[in-house]
Amino acid sequence: MEGDRADCICDFTAGLELSQPTISHHMAKLREIGLVEAEKRGIWVYYRLRADLAPATRQLLAQLIA
Numbered sequence: 001m002e003g004d005r006a007d008c009i010c011d012f013t014a015g016l017e018l019s020q021p022t023i024s025h026h027m028a029k030l031r032e033i034g035l036v037e038a039e040k041r042g043i044w045v046y047y048r049l050r051a052d053l054a055p056a057t058r059q060l061l062a063q064l065i066a
Contacts, residue, residue, distance in 0.1 A: 008041075012027075027045075039047050
C-alpha cells in the first residue's frame with residue numbers, strides 16, 4: 001500500500017496468509033485511527049494510506065513495511 005495506489009483485501013490475503021475477515025478487521029482499525037482511507041468498489045473495499053499523512057508518519061510506516 002504505497003502512495004495513491006489502493007489495495008483490495010483480496011491482495012492482502014495471499015501475501016499475508018491470513019483470512020479475509022482477519023485482514024478486514026485490522027484494516028478497519030487502521031481506518032478508525034486515521035492511517036488509511038477506504039473506497040468500496042462492488043463487493044470489495046480498497047484501502048490506501050491517507051494522502052494527508054505527515055511526511056514523518058509516511059516515513060515511519062515505510063520503515064515498518066520494508
